Amino acid sequence: MGSAPESTWRRLVRGLDERTGLIAGIRSFADSPVPGGARWRYVFGSALLSSFVTQIVTGVFLAFHFSPTLNDAWGSIVYLEEKVALGRELRALHHWGANVMVGVMILHFAQVVLAGAYKRPRELNWIIGLAAGGLVLMLALTGYLLPLDERGYYATQVALNITASVPGVGPSAVSILQGGARFGVESMSRFYTLHAMVLPGALALLVVLHVVFVHRLKVTAPFSAAATNEPFWPRQAFRDALAMSAAFALTVVLALAVGTPLLAPADPARAFDARPEWYFLPLFELLKLLEGDLLLVGTVVLPGVAALALVLLPWLDRAPTVATRSRLRVIIPVFFGLAIAASLGAKAALDDANSPEYQRRMSDAHRAAERARALAKQGGIPPSGPTHLYENDPVAHGERLFLRHCRDCHAIAGDGGRSAPDLAGYRSPKWYREFFRDPNTTKYYGHEESVSKGAMKSIEKLGDEKLVALAAFFARGAEMRGVDEGTAKRGETVWKGESCMELCHTFSGAANPSGNVPDLKGHGSRGWLRGFLVAPGDARFFGKRNRMPSFRDKLSSAERDAVIEFVATLHEK
Amino acid sequence: MTSGEANRVTRRSFIGWFTLLLGAIPAIGATAVGAVSIVGSVFRRAANGAQRFARVGVVREFKMGSYRRVELCGGGADAWRRDAARVEGAAYVRLESGGSFTAFSTRCPHLGCEVAIDDAGRAFRCPCHGSEFDASGKRKRDSAGKIIGPAPRDLDPLAVRIASTGEASQNGSPPQQVVEVEVATFQTGTSSRKRI
Numbered sequence: 001m002g003s004a005p006e007s008t009w010r011r012l013v014r015g016l017d018e019r020t021g022l023i024a025g026i027r028s029f030a031d032s033p034v035p036g037g038a039r040w041r042y043v044f045g046s047a048l049l050s051s052f053v054t055q056i057v058t059g060v061f062l063a064f065h066f067s068p069t070l071n072d073a074w075g076s077i078v079y080l081e082e083k084v085a086l087g088r089e090l091r092a093l094h095h096w097g098a099n100v101m102v103g104v105m106i107l108h109f110a111q112v113v114l115a116g117a118y119k120r121p122r123e124l125n126w127i128i129g130l131a132a133g134g135l136v137l138m139l140a141l142t143g144y145l146l147p148l149d150e151r152g153y154y155a156t157q158v159a160l161n162i163t164a165s166v167p168g169v170g171p172s173a174v175s176i177l178q179g180g181a182r183f184g185v186e187s188m189s190r191f192y193t194l195h196a197m198v199l200p201g202a203l204a205l206l207v208v209l210h211v212v213f214v215h216r217l218k219v220t221a222p223f224s225a226a227a228t229n230e231p232f233w234p235r236q237a238f239r240d241a242l243a244m245s246a247a248f249a250l251t252v253v254l255a256l257a258v259g260t261p262l263l264a265p266a267d268p269a270r271a272f273d274a275r276p277e278w279y280f281l282p283l284f285e286l287l288k289l290l291e292g293d294l295l296l297v298g299t300v301v302l303p304g305v306a307a308l309a310l311v312l313l314p315w316l317d318r319a320p321t322v323a324t325r326s327r328l329r330v331i332i333p334v335f336f337g338l339a340i341a342a343s344l345g346a347k348a349a350l351d352d353a354n355s356p357e358y359q360r361r362m363s364d365a366h367r368a369a370e371r372a373r374a375l376a377k378q379g380g381i382p383p384s385g386p387t388h389l390y391e392n393d394p395v396a397h398g399e400r401l402f403l404r405h406c407r408d409c410h411a412i413a414g415d416g417g418r419s420a421p422d423l424a425g426y427r428s429p430k431w432y433r434e435f436f437r438d439p440n441t442t443k444y445y446g447h448e449e450s451v452s453k454g455a456m457k458s459i460e461k462l463g464d465e466k467l468v469a470l471a472a473f474f475a476r477g478a479e480m481r482g483v484d485e486g487t488a489k490r491g492e493t494v495w496k497g498e499s500c501m502e503l504c505h506t507f508s509g510a511a512n513p514s515g516n517v518p519d520l521k522g523h524g525s526r527g528w529l530r531g532f533l534v535a536p537g538d539a540r541f542f543g544k545r546n547r548m549p550s551f552r553d554k555l556s557s558a559e560r561d562a563v564i565e566f567v568a569t570l571h572e573k
Numbered sequence: 574m575t576s577g578e579a580n581r582v583t584r585r586s587f588i589g590w591f592t593l594l595l596g597a598i599p600a601i602g603a604t605a606v607g608a609v610s611i612v613g614s615v616f617r618r619a620a621n622g623a624q625r626f627a628r629v630g631v632v633r634e635f636k637m638g639s640y641r642r643v644e645l646c647g648g649g650a651d652a653w654r655r656d657a658a659r660v661e662g663a664a665y666v667r668l669e670s671g672g673s674f675t676a677f678s679t680r681c682p683h684l685g686c687e688v689a690i691d692d693a694g695r696a697f698r699c700p701c702h703g704s705e706f707d708a709s710g711k712r713k714r715d716s717a718g719k720i721i722g723p724a725p726r727d728l729d730p731l732a733v734r735i736a737s738t739g740e741a742s743q744n745g746s747p748p749q750q751v752v753e754v755e756v757a758t759f760q761t762g763t764s765s766r767k768r769i
């Protein structure tokens with residue numbers, strides 16, 4: 001065999017090795033002794049390293065598509081997801097990769113504490129690991145902002161406000177982070193630079209040091225393990241490789257099964273319930289518990305003490321060996337802390353899951369997100385940014401205005417204030433029909449602040465047939481489409497025949513002489529609503545009984561028209 | 574070699590390769606997805622496949638015989654953006670004696686510099702590598718009959734159409750006749766004309 005000519009491949013490898021020491025390098029890793037023999041509990045570090053590599057790869061590819069500016073960030077993500085081949089998957093891999101990475105990091109941490117691997121001579125590597133963990137959390141925090149949807153934007157505002165609350169350096173730190181006293185165009189550049197360059201670079205440096213030290217100092221075997229060693233290759237290598245693939249498989253499954261949230265574009269003028277990712281929920285919950293002056297305890301003191309205790313752990317642990325028994329004084333507090341964090345996080349999640357109010361607002365937010373995405377797909381995003389998307393769509397614009405200006409008083413199907421009529425179903429035949437039955441329920445004029453309660457009486461005595469017709473007549477007058485013409489005609493006859501109604505209501509389109517009962521001509525139509533929003537206290541509308549504010553100055557006429565277009569869709573609710 | 578030994582060797586090398594594969598899957602998978610996402614732009618059709626026109630002025634603003642430079646705002650989409658005011662290019666436009674219009678893209682067919690127009694508005698010269706074009710957009714030749722400059726083809730013509738603004742203005746004057754020029758870009762450096 002010895003005389004067989006060397007293959008080209010081997011010659012290449014040998015040539016490379018001569019110049020780089022490649023084979024020796026690989027050997028030194030492959031043969032590096034694993035104390036106590038191959039074990040599953042040693043795999044977390046490799047899985048974490050692999051997660052980091054995946055984040056870098058997906059992150060760099062994302063950077064090819066992402067536009068880190070206030071007006072374009074959200075649009076570039078929508079475009080990525082809607083138009084770019086595998087764009088949705090790419091973003092999902094990065095998003096879920098970050099979650100998996102944090103999860104694996106927690107497991108790695110727990111394993112190291114259990115094994116006592118922070119003990120001499122590995123104190124320095126323990127601290128490097130903690131610092132790397134801090135960088136990962138900062139990467140996750142800065143990345144969360146980037147798509148600039150409501151979730152990322154508001155969560156980041158909270159994080160920045162927490163930073164600002166730190167006495168002394170807080171406000172300056174925030175100013176450096178966001179490039180000024182207020183969040184703006186420069187903030188995006190800074191967060192993006194931190195997220196995609198500074199933090200990954202710093203983390204890569206720490207990771208290299210960490211791995212070099214592990215190679216040098218070896219892993220810590222359990223106290224009871226035999227004092228024999230086994231080379232890393234192949235049995236430990238196989239376990240590590242399997243864990244790396246498993247972490248990736250979990251990422252892929254989450255990415256494909258759950259999808260990646262993208263809410264509506266961040267709009268500082270809209271309310272949103274900021275929530276961080278799951279790994280920051282414990283801190284979030286802590287802030288709920290510590291109100292007022294105690295804020296700093298939750299934001300600075302407790303996390304600071306915990307971090308300090310972790311840094312000092314190798315010196316706090318006086319046990320002579322890594323035997324679990326002798327280190328219970330360290331292990332129990334650490335795991336107790338983890339358990340407390342987990343329960344705080346779980347409590348925050350449960351509170352939200354059980355809060356109809358929160359669920360309602362989230363479903364609002366998801367609806368807004370769908371509409372924004374549809375508008376962006378349809379017409380593209382104006383150069384003035386995605387918050388201006390809605391202005392081309394009166395209903396969407398009107399809905400936003402309604403939520404901001406009307407919902408405090410008017411609910412829609414129970415969702416909103418109680419001090420004015422609930423507008424679900426407004427101007428549909430059904431709405432009028434139920435109104436005739438009992439105008440004094442809380443849905444109509446029996447709400448909390450009503451002064452007209454009882455002013456309008458039930459007219460149920462007219463009988464169902466007449467009232468159905470009358471309802472159709474009014475719905476037609478209110479420009480409802482699809483109202484049966486014959487029924488509406490009959491309703492008109494009913495209206496004219498029942499002179500008792502004319503005693504109260506006029507049907508002229510002009511002021512009512514009594515001055516506090518609405519004129520009914522075109523009631524609920526766009527024209528009627530236009531006049532009504534400007535001067536609800538006019539004698540043509542509710543006159544002296546009116547409790548609704550005028551929107552003459554609060555909204556422009558285009559905005560009033562948009563709100564009216566939205567109100568015109570409420571019959572669907 | 575006994576057969577048992579041979580077995581062990583193949584088994585070991587199989588597990589070895591399998592281990593390497595498992596370790597590489599995350600990086601390979603993520604790279605594959607990312608690579609498809611950026612290569613995909615080659616296959617993505619331009620968002621505005623249809624012919625688009627930009628309004629450049631009213632008919633009577635154009636003089637017969639000499640070219641005027643106009644900017645083209647086609648209102649086209651640019652990935653996720655739609656910006657009606659975005660300038661997508663420019664054209665030289667002139668009115669012909671028959672009442673029709675001629676327009677050329679201002680981009681040089683050589684490598685895309687903007688060709689300059691002479692003071693009379695009748696001939697073009699590219700400042701980059703010296704190609705010259707006459708009033709009908711044809712490449713000029715020197716006294717020996719040789720084409721001047723490296724441009725591989727004549728200037729690229731753009732379609733022109735006349736439209737009516739549709740609405741009479743407030744003082745009752747009739748609707749305006751406006752000139753609209755096609756918004757198009759062409760592959761440079763080729764003798765055949767190809768739209769991109």
Ligand code: HEM
Nearest residue numbers: 055056059060062066091095098139143144146147196200
């Ligand atoms: C350990 C490393 C990293 C972690 C933990 C991480 C984490 C995150 C997170 C949580 C997001 C928000 C994703 C979302 O929900 O939409 C994000 C977004 C982003 N990251 Fe990273 N990242 C890392 C590294 C990188 C690197 C190295 C780059 C680029 C060189 C990068 C580029 C981006 C970009 C462009 C976005 C915005 C795209 C989007 O939101 O979908 N990331 N990152």
Ligand code: FES
Nearest residue numbers: 681683684699702
């Ligand atoms: S670009 Fe015009 S001559 Fe080269």
